[in-house]
Amino acid sequence: MRPVYIVGAGMTRFGRSELPLVDLAGTASLAALRHASLGKVPVDGVVVANMGGSRINRQTALASALVDRLALYPAAAEAVENGPASGASAVKVGFQAVASGMADVVLVVGVEMMRAVDGLEGTDFVASLSHPEVEYIYGVTLPSLAGLFARLYMSRFGVERRHLAMVAIKNHDHAMKNPYAHIHQPITMEGILTSPEAVVNNPLVADPLCLFDCCPVSDGSAAVILASKDIAERLSGPRVRIAGMGQATDTHAVHEREDPTDLRAVRLASEKAFAMADAKPADVHVAELHDAFTILEIAESEAAGFFKRGEAHKAIERGETRLGGRLPVNPSGGLKARGHPVGATGVAQLVELTWQLRGEATDRQVEKAKVAYACNFGGFGNNVIATVLRKEER
Amino acid sequence: MRPVYIVGAGMTRFGRSELPLVDLAGTASLAALRHASLGKVPVDGVVVANMGGSRINRQTALASALVDRLALYPAAAEAVENGPASGASAVKVGFQAVASGMADVVLVVGVEMMRAVDGLEGTDFVASLSHPEVEYIYGVTLPSLAGLFARLYMSRFGVERRHLAMVAIKNHDHAMKNPYAHIHQPITMEGILTSPEAVVNNPLVADPLCLFDCCPVSDGSAAVILASKDIAERLSGPRVRIAGMGQATDTHAVHEREDPTDLRAVRLASEKAFAMADAKPADVHVAELHDAFTILEIAESEAAGFFKRGEAHKAIERGETRLGGRLPVNPSGGLKARGHPVGATGVAQLVELTWQLRGEATDRQVEKAKVAYACNFGGFGNNVIATVLRKEER
Numbered sequence A, B: 001m002r003p004v005y006i007v008g009a010g011m012t013r014f015g016r017s018e019l020p021l022v023d024l025a026g027t028a029s030l031a032a033l034r035h036a037s038l039g040k041v042p043v044d045g046v047v048v049a050n051m052g053g054s055r056i057n058r059q060t061a062l063a064s065a066l067v068d069r070l071a072l073y074p075a076a077a078e079a080v081e082n083g084p085a086s087g088a089s090a091v092k093v094g095f096q097a098v099a100s101g102m103a104d105v106v107l108v109v110g111v112e113m114m115r116a117v118d119g120l121e122g123t124d125f126v127a128s129l130s131h132p133e134v135e136y137i138y139g140v141t142l143p144s145l146a147g148l149f150a151r152l153y154m155s156r157f158g159v160e161r162r163h164l165a166m167v168a169i170k171n172h173d174h175a176m177k178n179p180y181a182h183i184h185q186p187i188t189m190e191g192i193l194t195s196p197e198a199v200v201n202n203p204l205v206a207d208p209l210c211l212f213d214c215c216p217v218s219d220g221s222a223a224v225i226l227a228s229k230d231i232a233e234r235l236s237g238p239r240v241r242i243a244g245m246g247q248a249t250d251t252h253a254v255h256e257r258e259d260p261t262d263l264r265a266v267r268l269a270s271e272k273a274f275a276m277a278d279a280k281p282a283d284v285h286v287a288e289l290h291d292a293f294t295i296l297e298i299a300e301s302e303a304a305g306f307f308k309r310g311e312a313h314k315a316i317e318r319g320e321t322r323l324g325g326r327l328p329v330n331p332s333g334g335l336k337a338r339g340h341p342v343g344a345t346g347v348a349q350l351v352e353l354t355w356q357l358r359g360e361a362t363d364r365q366v367e368k369a370k371v372a373y374a375c376n377f378g379g380f381g382n383n384v385i386a387t388v389l390r391k392e393e394r
Helices: A023-038 A061-070 A086-100 A119-127 A142-157 A161-175 A189-194 A229-234 A264-277 A296-304 A312-317 A342-358 B021-036 B061-071 B086-100 B119-128 B142-158 B160-174 B189-194 B229-234 B264-277 B294-303 B313-319 B334-338 B341-360
Strands: A004-011 A046-047 A076-082 A106-113 A204-206 A219-228 A239-249 A286-288 A373-376 A381-390 B004-011 B044-050 B078-079 B105-113 B205-206 B219-227 B238-251 B287-288 B371-378 B383-392
Touching: A004 A023, A004 A086, A004 A342, A023 A106, A023 A119, A023 A142, A023 B160, A046 A086, A046 B119, A061 A076, A061 B238, A061 B383, A076 A086, A076 B142, A086 A106, A086 A219, A086 A239, A086 A342, A086 A373, A086 A381, A086 B086, A106 A342, A142 A204, A142 A296, A142 B160, A161 A189, A161 A296, A161 A312, A189 A296, A189 B205, A219 A229, A219 B078, A229 B205, A239 A264, A239 A342, A239 B061, A239 B078, A239 B264, A264 A296, A264 A373, A264 A381, A286 A342, A296 A312, A296 A373, A312 B142, A342 A373, B004 B021, B004 B086, B004 B229, B004 B341, B021 B061, B021 B105, B021 B219, B021 B294, B044 B086, B078 B334, B086 B105, B086 B219, B086 B238, B086 B341, B086 B371, B086 B383, B105 B341, B105 B383, B119 B238, B142 B205, B142 B287, B142 B294, B160 B189, B160 B294, B160 B313, B160 B334, B189 B371, B189 B383, B205 B371, B219 B229, B219 B341, B238 B264, B238 B341, B264 B371, B287 B313, B287 B341, B294 B313, B294 B371
Parallel strands: A046 A076, A046 A106, A286 A373, B044 B078, B044 B105, B287 B371
Antiparallel strands: A004 A219, A004 A239, A076 B078, A106 A219, A239 A381, A373 A381, B004 B219, B004 B238, B105 B219, B238 B383, B371 B383
16 A cells, blocks of 8 residues: 655635635635645545535535636546545545555545525534434434433543533633634633523533534635655655544444444544554544534543543543643644534544644644544544544654 | 456346435445355445435435445445546545555445436536536536537537437337336337427427437436455456546536537546556447437547547447447446436446446347446536456456
């Protein structure tokens, strides 16, 4: 298998966009292409991650439209959809194109414009990734699944609402240092949990999860340029290798799992990614986790192997996952505060980690970061992709 | 690059389906899995080709749902969308997974349920693959683009309506021998062109294209099992290798092409596929072309290199592309009569060719077929994938 490198990364600021879908993707693509400075090296392939274009934006064949907008023909192009893990799935597809030798340079761009729809339609759209017969038709939504999961996890492991709030506060703090984040709003324990005004500031969404336990609905796009070793060696700048990728699926319906608190797909995907990278969780200096809901950052950090089961909330209490801590988690602000334009998220995680490994993460830089980990979590843990990046010295 | 084999192929009969989308895909998948007889060899990856699930069937994360329905977890899974070329794009993604070494066995299944929507919504859905700003918003539909293209092609190369009718008649005849075809209806030159009743039987859709120049709107699913050489050697049955795959994009808007009759992406994709397979068009014994409209079979057969420009209609007149002719084209009945469930088509082409190379094509078997070619045509020629299959003797 040929080694694969990320030689460029770029994104739009997440939030609200007035651009057409293809231009939003084009903006992130151009940022990544500029970052890579390919010169005359052509882009052989384009992979677009998107979940809602057909339904929300009435656009299919988005990959062809993007190739046209960027005048990249005759580059091969297609779109990949894998629910909220669409971004990492697209990176994996691009990875395989380069690893197999079918392509030398691939642009992978994730994009979503979710704010084009109103609240109920948006909730229904996101719920369309649940099981069609035993979840969706009964009105299950993703926040409701997350609420049930949180209740069980909290009762089993002694996690309290203040731990969930700590995750939100940390990620909002991190996002203050990220100019690309959707939400620039510091929050406090008093403001969202302990003061009398907290119930107004932070209303219940799906018991026990409140507003600030949930990621926002965002528009945005993020892109990376993947390249073969030959190409990567010709370019300047630090070299970031995709050292390992692992993917695993689990039952589509959450209630069919023997232990719903066991994020089996996160565990298996992470084990595969670490094995391929010849690394272990303790080697990781910085991680981006899929905190669509605060409880997920806690649960995923355990399933990925960073903490023992039921121990992550104690590490969070000790500040270990903050910038400056032992293992900074979501220095970007995570889905919670950077935002979660569904198709873009998995790519945005790798954009942040590429910047971290290249030492380009400005105020939120994790010192001496050489190994990085990302978890992109599809459905409710039914399709997960873990990625391990490694900085290679020249 | 590791060699990749098709070790199993299966499909549903195209036409109308009452099954849920995931079950329709599951039915074709099970047929392909049964054909492959993998025994205890696990499926490592699943790639689903689908264009309309999100909009038409309110289902996303279809790949996860299918893994669950077939109990294939923890297999990696994602969906691929590339307009009408989604099928071959998904095969290419599966090919790269095996070729890179990320997977040993991959199920690729294309599926579409188009008859769930009414006519106007269906036409609008298909048109969503056109250019959003210079085609779609002006009301362009795929038949209208094809009509303009046909008019230009006919005036430049002396193609007449009777040549278009010959393509339709041939493909309807071929479909009579294919139990999986949507349309089992023999048609005649009198019935659709020369008799007084022809204008009633075969009304104009988009001048000069009439009803029988256009593919039907179909539901259906088709699947192939891809495997590494190690696995292929362990299984019984003839060995069909994906010897070459080429993909190319062109301008998204048809009118921006210097010569709209030059299907540049078909030409480039075919050149790449033949070069990779170390073969030439004259080596091909059987071909499946993307005849969404009759004129396309003519134009593609030239762009792929089987005939000189402007010569294909003469070869059709001589019967060269019929079963029993020099180069049988669309023995399955093609999109015209086998049907065109968009995401399934590119996979169905390879299902037919796999059966042909294995000698399992019953009444429509092309004798001594060893090299086969498929063209899956996305958008209006803006994203094309060509595939060359080769039978390897054991």
